[in-house]
Amino acid sequence: MAGCQTRLRGPDILFVATPDAVGLEMLRLARVTAEDLVYDLGSGDGRLVIDAARVFGARGVGVEIEPQLVQQSRENALKAGVADRARFLWQDLFETDVHAVTVVTLYLRDDVKLK
Numbered sequence: 435m436a437g438c439q440t441r442l443r444g445p446d447i448l449f450v451a452t453p454d455a456v457g458l459e460m461l462r463l464a465r466v467t468a469e470d471l472v473y474d475l476g477s478g479d480g481r482l483v484i485d486a487a488r489v490f491g492a493r494g495v496g497v498e499i500e501p502q503l504v505q506q507s508r509e510n511a512l513k514a515g516v517a518d519r520a521r522f523l524w525q526d527l528f529e530t531d532v533h534a535v536t537v538v539t540l541y542l543r544d545d546v547k548l549k
């Protein structure tokens with residue numbers, strides 16, 4: 435990512451995208467509304483956060499350790515017209531404060547989820 439001066443440690447799990455239909459169903463099951471603040475921990479290309487904003491009107495934040503995926507997510511949010519409601523942080527999910535969050539989504543390995 436342009437302007438990055440440092441590196442975070444490597445990912446705990448590599449990027450594998452959730453199929454769009456599955457992601458939408460997850461958000462429906464969580465009954466996401468425009469009142470929600472949705473965090474995707476390990477957000478990949480940003481699709482869950484972008485759909486939370488685009489389809490359900492929520493505010494969303496994606497937390498991702500791979501800087502090129504953060505950049506791609508920001509571009510995807512711009513293209514989807516939701517850059518005002520979908521933000522992406524280049525950050526370790528284990529360093530993330532989720533106190534204000536109303537919905538958390540995860541697609542991680544079981545051992546990483548337990549941690």
Ligand SMILES: C[S@@+](CC[C@H](N)C(=O)[O-])C[C@H]1O[C@@H](n2cnc3c(N)ncnc32)[C@H](O)[C@@H]1O
Binds near residue numbers: 446478480481497542
């Ligand atoms: C299986 S993918 C899921 C991507 C996205 N949530 C989805 O459902 O399409 C897991 C993502 O977590 C990221 N990741 C792994 N370890 C991480 C960490 N410690 N902090 C933040 N992101 C991490 C990976 O780079 C990858 O993009």
